[in-house]
Amino acid sequence: MSFHQDFEEWERFCRRESCPVCQNWPEPEDHVTIQEFPTSWLIAHPRVCLRGTCCLLLKPHAVELYDLADPDLLTFMREAQICARALKGVTGAVKINYEIHGNTVPHLHMHLFPRHRDDAFPGAPIDFRQVTPPVYREGEFAAFVTAMRAAVSGLLAERR
Numbered sequence: 001m002s003f004h005q006d007f008e009e010w011e012r013f014c015r016r017e018s019c020p021v022c023q024n025w026p027e028p029e030d031h032v033t034i035q036e037f038p039t040s041w042l043i044a045h046p047r048v049c050l051r052g053t054c055c056l057l058l059k060p061h062a063v064e065l066y067d068l069a070d071p072d073l074l075t076f077m078r079e080a081q082i083c084a085r086a087l088k089g090v091t092g093a094v095k096i097n098y099e100i101h102g103n104t105v106p107h108l109h110m111h112l113f114p115r116h117r118d119d120a121f122p123g124a125p126i127d128f129r130q131v132t133p134p135v136y137r138e139g140e141f142a143a144f145v146t147a148m149r150a151a152v153s154g155l156l157a158e159r160r
């Protein structure tokens with residue numbers, strides 16, 4: 001539910017002490033951590049509406065990008081850069097889309113979507129109401145996670 005439907009709950013979630021992420025509320029079932037970075041976790045879930053969808057979840061509590069001090073902001077964006085490059089390499093996407101909403105869970109996170117010429121959302125943003133999961137074939141999600149881990153590790157090794 002977004003703040004449009006339950007504003008009081010959303011406001012409660014904005015505070016660290018009642019934020020579902022910071023309070024370690026049960027994660028969605030089947031969620032996988034692809035990589036832990038200094039300021040974020042790259043996670044993925046098999047029940048998405050576009051293959052290769054990932055989410056970069058900030059570790060410290062923040063609601064808006066402008067809440068981050070420069071060191072965390074720069075580190076988070078560098079981590080997003082690595083994830084996007086890995087995602088492009090693994091999926092062969094034409095374009096990576098980046099989305100920061102927080103209208104439901106206001107703990108800063110960035111959705112990463114690999115876009116293809118023949119994806120299900122031509123000329124439009126990703127709309128989970130348009131496609132019903134699953135979009136992965138048998139074994140495809142596990143293979144994606146394995147490939148992403150290798151790609152991220154490779155990019156991190158290059159930077160050292």
Ligand SMILES: [Zn+2]
Nearest residue numbers: 019022061107
């Ligand atoms: Zn939080």
